[in-house]
Amino acid sequence: MAGVSSIEAAPEITAPDEAWPRELERDPRWQLTRRVVEGRHFSRAPLLSRFLLYIVETTLTGRQSEITEHRIGVQVFGRPENYRTVEDNIVRNYARQLRKRLAEHFGETREDGFRIEIPLGGYVPAFVPVEVTHDRAAVEPAGLSARPGLAASIEAAPRIPTVRLSPWARRAMAGILFSAYSAVLIALTWKLAAGSLLAAHSNGAESTLWRALLNENRLTYVVPPDAGFNLVEDLSHHPVPLAEYMQGRYLEWPLPQLDSHSADDLRLHQFTDFSNLQIVAAIARLPEYNPQRVSLRFPRDLRLEDLKTSNAIIIGSVCSNPWAALGDARANFVIVCDQAMDGSSIVNRHPQAGEQVSYASHWNEPTHVTYSLISCFPNLSGNGSLLFLEGLDVAGTQAAAEAVLQGNLIQPILQRAARPDGSLRPFEVLLRSTSIQSNATDTQVLASRVN
Secondary structure, eight states, rough: OOOOOTTTTSOOOOGGGGSOOOOGGHHHHHHHHHHHHSSSTTTOHHHHHHHHHHHHHHTTTOOOOGOHHHHHHHHOOOOTTTTTTTTHHHHHHHHHHHHHHHHHHHHOOOOTTTEEEEEETSSSOOESSSOSOTTTTTTEEETTTTTTHHHHHHSOOOOOOOOOHHHHHHHHHHHHHHHHHHHHHHHHTTTTTTTTTTOOOOHHHHHHHHHHHHHSSOOEEEEOOOHHHHHHHHHTOOOOHHHHHHHHHGGGGGOOSSSSHHHHHHHHHHOOOOOHHHHHHHHOOOOTTTTSSEEOOOGGGTTTTHHSSSSEEEETTTTOOGGGGGGGOOOSEEEEETTTOEEEEEEEESTTTOOOEEEEEOSSEEEEEEEEEEEEEEEESSEEEEEEEEEEEHHHHHHHHHHHOOOOOTTHHHHHHHTTTSSEEEEEEEEEEEEEEEEEEEEEEEEEEOO
């Protein structure tokens, strides 16, 4: 497809010595870079080597402002000057591999005292001490005394402002960077401070919701997003419906943008991102939470049979957690993923006065308006409840979780939904928030439905 760039199909560009300024040969940072590309992680990857050499050379010669996705595509990968980065993602694909190979290289050696990193959100390299200290006058970073020239070069290096990823890219990169989902969540759930999500929790109407979901008579599954699956969708530019997800067909899709090891990681490992880890931790801190009756379940391991006899809390939209589609048949507000996986929107099936037909966010802007949904419907047998927390981006899902965990914002809706016997009528809440660097603020209720 036009929007997918194949790593295997990219031109084999080499990086001859004469391509680089001779004056860099005495720079310890350049010497370190050359040792890296000559190591086993880069020796058979000429394009990754050229990528690294190009961005380091451009930085060391004071031209870091030229390090953009478009210029890298032209200078490193031979793209024409008029190519569009929104249609050709070769630089982003290779950047993922470059960060991974650098981490592998420096994970095996500390002899240089410094490591090269490519901060998320940009392509300007940073030379970071292996041992970072907050008191540089009292403690000298490891390796500085052995390589004083490198220390001086680092000290003189220009300070580069941090560039933040879009919510979609942040979510994708977070999935790759985290280790196996199950081990991480089990280890951290009880230790993570989730006070911000629970700051306003009280014993009001929101407790009725949690008592219904976390009751003593039924098991409750907490199901966070499948970040690896979301990456497969993004790379293939093809959304996967729930039926195909359950059958696992997407696991057989070719991913020519990635090497076989990375492709297997996405297909086989259980990844989720940190923001959803925070939500899970906050749920575990609720007064109504009973660890004996709550099971953390990765989406690929969930079955329809589970949702006939149990409650469930489904986190994330259908774009990253296909189980969110279970509420669509009964919902008025539905999140729809773009066919090319370039974004998503909320469709309002039956708009009321003052409501829009659809809601979309400009997720690629650092500060933008975003939208999210909270909905609750009976489980597949009608004897339990399914709670859905969905957002158009990371900040949207965060806003939905905060609203339902704190309760004050949606308390009037929960009061309308509560039945005398303690059960809940189906309800939906549409929220509007401001996303500032993927953090939700100023969340407001736009519309609601209680059936």
